[in-house]
Amino acid sequence: VYNVNLVLKGFCQSGDCDKAMGLFCQMKRNCVLPDSISYNTIVNGLCKAKRSVEARDLFEAMKAGDCKPNLVTFSALIDGLCKNGEVEEGLDLLEEMEKKGLEANVFVYSALISAFCNKGEIERGKQLFDEMLGKNVTPNVVTYSCLMHALCKTGKWQEASQMLNDMTTSRVHPDVVAYTVLADGLCKNGRASDAVKVLDLMVQKGEEPNTLTYNAVINGLCKEGRVDDALKILEMMAKKGKKPD
RNA sequence: UACUCAAGAUGC
Numbered sequence: 001v002y003n004v005n006l007v008l009k010g011f012c013q014s015g016d017c018d019k020a021m022g023l024f025c026q027m028k029r030n031c032v033l034p035d036s037i038s039y040n041t042i043v044n045g046l047c048k049a050k051r052s053v054e055a056r057d058l059f060e061a062m063k064a065g066d067c068k069p070n071l072v073t074f075s076a077l078i079d080g081l082c083k084n085g086e087v088e089e090g091l092d093l094l095e096e097m098e099k100k101g102l103e104a105n106v107f108v109y110s111a112l113i114s115a116f117c118n119k120g121e122i123e124r125g126k127q128l129f130d131e132m133l134g135k136n137v138t139p140n141v142v143t144y145s146c147l148m149h150a151l152c153k154t155g156k157w158q159e160a161s162q163m164l165n166d167m168t169t170s171r172v173h174p175d176v177v178a179y180t181v182l183a184d185g186l187c188k189n190g191r192a193s194d195a196v197k198v199l200d201l202m203v204q205k206g207e208e209p210n211t212l213t214y215n216a217v218i219n220g221l222c223k224e225g226r227v228d229d230a231l232k233i234l235e236m237m238a239k240k241g242k243k244p245d
Numbered sequence: 246u247a248c249u250c251a252a253g254a255u256g257c
Contacts, residue, residue, distance in 0.1 A: 002249055005250075006249055009250070035249095035250095036250080037249060037250045041250050042250095070250095071251080072251045082252095107252050109252085110253070112252090113253095114252065117253095141253080143252085144253090148254095180254045182254095184254065210255095212256085214255085215255040216255045
């Protein structure tokens with residue numbers, strides 16, 4: 001099963017969901033019974049291929065069979081529905097899992113928060129954030145990043161900047177993505193100078209900026225007509241032995 | 246106290 005699961009994932013990742021499904025069906029015949037990871041891999045693959053109807057069907061089949069949906073199944077499906085614009089259905093699933101006694105974790109909440117944030121409904125995102133705190137589910141760097149992203153997109157860059165401090169005081173360590181989200185968000189709000197400060201801060205904290213980070217800041221500087229400063233960033237990359245893309 | 250499944254970022 002172990003080995004077959006890896007291949008299932010491989011097919012899904014390369015967009016060959018159908019091949020994965022074919023292999024999945026063969027497993028049952030060849031007495032390598034699919035386990036929950038096999039199922040979850042397919043559910044997730046279907047979701048990523050925007051085939052949420054089929055993902056749901058498989059989910060229903062799991063409920064009817066021996067391999068019941070677990071936390072990962074719900075998490076993958078909720079995210080899939082959300083990304084398919086069916087956020088309310090995602091919330092329904094949250095209810096359903098709770099009724100079954102499965103406790104939503106940070107993956108489930110982050111997926112939902114991300115979805116509401118992307119729809120521009122930050123308030124609902126924040127509500128979920130409070131809800132998870134109330135349930136003693138600890139937000140992680142992904143949760144914070146989603147919120148920072150949304151805050152920046154709606155002009156609330158101060159709040160987003162504050163959130164970086166919040167996470168530090170909550171002992172959640174910002175990673176490259178978190179810093180990049182904020183730097184980019186600041187740029188989008190015409191605050192390229194602040195973005196450069198974020199860049200400096202992360203270096204100071206020992207977090208290596210990557211190409212995406214640099215691109216965000218460079219783009220921000222250029223949009224403000226500060227092309228010379230942008231060039232300096234390129235030079236800074238060169239000094240570090242980073243290849244510009 | 247290992248190995249397979251789920252959530253976040255740039256440019257067009």
